[in-house]
Amino acid sequence: MPEIKALVSGAGIAGPALAYWLARYGAQVTVVESATARRTGGQLIDIRGCGRGVIARAGLAEAVRAARTRADGLSFVDAHGRRQASVRADGFGGDGPVTETEILRGALVEILHEATGGSAEYVFGDRISALDDRRDGVHVDFEKSAPRRFDVVVGADGLHSGVRDLAFGPGGGSLCHLGHYLSFWTARNTLGLCDWTEVYSEPGRTIGARAVNGNTQLMAFLSFRSAPFRYDPRDSTALKTVVRSRAAGMRWHADELIAQLEDTADFYFDACSQVALPHWSSGRIALVGDAAFCASPLSGHGTTIALVGAYVLAGELARAQGDVVAGLRAYEERLRPWISRVQRFGQGSGKTMTPRTPAGIAFRRAVVALQERLPLGGLLLRDQIRLSNGFALPDYTSYERTRP
Numbered sequence: 001m002p003e004i005k006a007l008v009s010g011a012g013i014a015g016p017a018l019a020y021w022l023a024r025y026g027a028q029v030t031v032v033e034s035a036t037a038r039r040t041g042g043q044l045i046d047i048r049g050c051g052r053g054v055i056a057r058a059g060l061a062e063a064v065r066a067a068r069t070r071a072d073g074l075s076f077v078d079a080h081g082r083r084q085a086s087v088r089a090d091g092f093g094g095d096g097p098v099t100e101t102e103i104l105r106g107a108l109v110e111i112l113h114e115a116t117g118g119s120a121e122y123v124f125g126d127r128i129s130a131l132d133d134r135r136d137g138v139h140v141d142f143e144k145s146a147p148r149r150f151d152v153v154v155g156a157d158g159l160h161s162g163v164r165d166l167a168f169g170p171g172g173g174s175l176c177h178l179g180h181y182l183s184f185w186t187a188r189n190t191l192g193l194c195d196w197t198e199v200y201s202e203p204g205r206t207i208g209a210r211a212v213n214g215n216t217q218l219m220a221f222l223s224f225r226s227a228p229f230r231y232d233p234r235d236s237t238a239l240k241t242v243v244r245s246r247a248a249g250m251r252w253h254a255d256e257l258i259a260q261l262e263d264t265a266d267f268y269f270d271a272c273s274q275v276a277l278p279h280w281s282s283g284r285i286a287l288v289g290d291a292a293f294c295a296s297p298l299s300g301h302g303t304t305i306a307l308v309g310a311y312v313l314a315g316e317l318a319r320a321q322g323d324v325v326a327g328l329r330a331y332e333e334r335l336r337p338w339i340s341r342v343q344r345f346g347q348g349s350g351k352t353m354t355p356r357t358p359a360g361i362a363f364r365r366a367v368v369a370l371q372e373r374l375p376l377g378g379l380l381l382r383d384q385i386r387l388s389n390g391f392a393l394p395d396y397t398s399y400e401r402t403r404p
């Protein structure tokens with residue numbers, strides 16, 4: 001494509017992935033990230049079906065395979081720690097409830113940053129403060145850097161996207177609370193788990209732990225049902241207090257996991273929300289990843305749709321040969337039907353993770369036990385597996401200029 005100048009806001013997963021593909025098609029790419037350095041925090045994320053396809057096309061399959069966390073399966077346990085029903089990772093072609101490719105978010109961020117190496121300019125510790133989409137391009141003001149002009153600006157700045165607010169209005173009516181909150185934190189492996197996850201539920205709340213980092217640590221997590229409440233996403237002290245109070249009185253190993261919140265190296269808290277926008281772009285300004293179409297962290301598809309979104313957005317811009325607006329429209333036309341299906345799936349995922357009643361918990365246990373025992377148990381998860389593989393990746397190789 002003609003050498004367009006692209007600005008990407010956000011250096012999480014979607015941002016560097018987009019920078020990678022845009023550079024490969026010959027664009028000049030700048031990535032601006034509000035954090036002062038790479039945000040390598042976060043816990044395990046899944047790369048499913050077509051997301052693995054994008055990683056393979058980028059030539060990163062080996063790096064991702066080497067960095068992935070071994071996860072053999074998951075058990076639902078009772079208050080005494082007795083395993084009541086289990087799912088194995090290898091049971092469903094790698095795309096079941098426990099996926100074949102689970103990787104610490106930080107490891108994937110590092111791999112994507114390394115891959116963009118010298119081919120994209122990264123500006124840390126700054127953010128976009130104003131966008132003016134004119135005939136000659138988008139004029140961008142930054143909080144710290146001097147103003148610049150770009151042919152296209154893409155917000156890959158997550159669930160609470162700043163670009164979305166600037167381009168579509170604050171809030172934009174686009175954040176839809178799904179009735180759950182989710183927190184992850186790192187803990188010592190005091191449970192002795194070995195490549196395995198244990199999950200314990202009481203009505204309206206679920207706590208669990210997954211062995212990570214060669215079984216030396218746990219990724220602990222709490223999910224709870226709640227009506228929306230206001231919180232400051234940067235105030236981790238206040239958010240840890242929320243997690244402690246919501247887990248208070250839970251049985252199993254809840255107390256020992258919660259006790260480790262105090263000095264955890266890594267803590268994540270967010271609402272399970274979806275982003276529902278009528279359009280993912282306005283003129284030369286577009287959104288991708290959680291900023292455009294977050295499906296809920298409990299959908300298990302957030303990283304997959306971010307990777308596929310970045311691949312299609314860059315590819316359609318390349319195909320449009322400089323007609324940025326047409327490229328952005330084509331990106332949405334191609335991708336939206338599949339993303340809508342993923343979002344519909346995401347709406348129900350919190351309910352499965354955190355049933356409301358004792359009967360709901362018993363029902364989930366019975367379904368999982370059935371999957372374990374029936375030779376064709378995969379049929380029960382057929383729709384989820386099809387969904388992960390439900391988008392045929394277009395081929396954009398003819399537009400490639402370089403391999404970063």
Ligand SMILES: Cc1cc2nc3c(=O)[nH]c(=O)nc-3n(C[C@H](O)[C@H](O)[C@H](O)COP(=O)(O)OP(=O)(O)OC[C@H]3O[C@@H](n4cnc5c(N)ncnc54)[C@H](O)[C@@H]3O)c2cc1C
Pocket residue numbers: 009010011012013014015032033034035039040041042043044045105126127128156157158159160161162163184268288289290291297302303306
């Ligand atoms: C620190 C962190 C930890 C996470 N941990 C988990 C986890 O444990 N489990 C899970 O399922 N999901 C987690 N997520 C979310 C998960 O990464 C995403 O749902 C998914 O991978 C889609 O990625 P994304 O690139 O669209 O968004 P994100 O990964 O959220 O990346 C967005 C990036 O944009 C940056 N940003 C935000 N606002 C601005 C702004 N105004 N200007 C410039 N940059 C901005 C952020 O600092 C971040 O680097 C985490 C996200 C973050 C940021």
